[in-house]
Amino acid sequence: MRRAMRCVSVWAALLLGLAAAALTPPARADGPAPVPPPAPRAPVPAIGRAWPVGVRPPVLRGWEPPATMYGAGHRGVDLAAPPGAAVRAVAAGRVSFAGRVAGRGVVSLELTGTDLRTTYEPVSPSVKKGDEVGAGEVVGVVEPTGSHCGRAGCVHWGLLSGDTYLDPLSLLPPWLLNRGPSRLLPVLGVQLPA
Template sequence: MRPAGALPALLALAVGVASALAAPGAAARQASSDAPAAADARVVFPASVQQGALVIGKVPPGSRVDYDGRVLRTTGYGSVVFGVSRDAAGPLRVGVTAPDGRRTHASIAVTPRDWPMEHVNGVPPKTVEPPPAIAERIRREQARVTAVRVRDDDRADFARRFQRPVEGRISGRFGSGRIYNGKPGAGHSGMDIAAPTGTAVKAPAAGVVTFADPGLYLTGGTVVIDHGHGVSSNFLHLSRIDVAEGDRVEQGQAFAAVGATGRATGPHLHWGMNWFDVRVDPLLVLERP
């Protein structure tokens, strides 16, 4: 698999220039915090991104930004975020209308990645081919989780650098194909970190708990933390949950414990990330400058 590298150098455009991103070499600083010093009159996006990336750009405060048919929320200092799916093909087009009405477009290339196949054996058969009644339960539970991902809160917790929720060996990577007990399954939607049962799980970034349930059929103990602007983290297979829906958590705060609940062959944390319904790679988010 091609390694997931850090985002390429950012390129800047002067607002009002009706062209694509500036030529390579015109590097600009990646903004990892939403601070007054970051507010200026430029449009700043990466020249290229990998599949599965979470893209954070800068626009003049008060701008209207549209991407993939959606008008994006912007922070008071001009930060904007969107996700790139596992199977995205470029170029991506972002439209920016400045407060004075001038229109700019950014074109972002997408670097494809190689997705390996992972064989997962020893999974309980009833979780691989569930009977009809269980399949209906799974659909209901997945719908509950999907429902909390439509939130578009104005909090900018996503703009700070993320940290690992638990230390340990990466035992499963985002995007890989999965074969459970010899039967093809859906591609892996997050990052698995092997750790002993009971290991504290800490918030990778601040946010609000929007979902907490100790007993989902496939994912076991499950928590979703919303980081604002459609960005959320999900934590699966937990043995214990120490927060409730509506709680605010700060970065580094312990809120749950590693387990092997749901469809799991051993204790580990599954950490997934979304931008609304688009799954993104937590490892790329960690590697963001």
């Protein structure tokens, strides 16, 4: 009886293994199957009404999204800002975090009426979790240490939707970005005025 039970158990295990193999997709010769790209998301609404620092600060390093979730890249923009400069909320929202992360001051705001969240670092916060802030309201000052931009200082400004990083500059409307005047090129064959 034991021998018959053992044979049934072996056959059952064999059949379960065959069934599992039939349900498993075949291995690819060139490596693992590619991960499908994320579904396209709607454009970020240009709801910003103020720069985080200054009037039109130089962008020291732009947004460079990583190729993979854990890949190298720059998940925000670095804006030139000296230590002690006021850091302002880009748009109205609620403070979801104000404290220290890895030795740096960080302020995070959930923007009103959206699924977006902005982050600012290194910032010594003047707000606390739960505070409601308006566009342009000061949320802290640039810390003198902790910046990866050196002594001149900068603020790293990030934008997230859930766990997905987005370009924070997309929050600002064109009139606020004011990327400079248009340049007209000379028209060939037309004489220039004296």
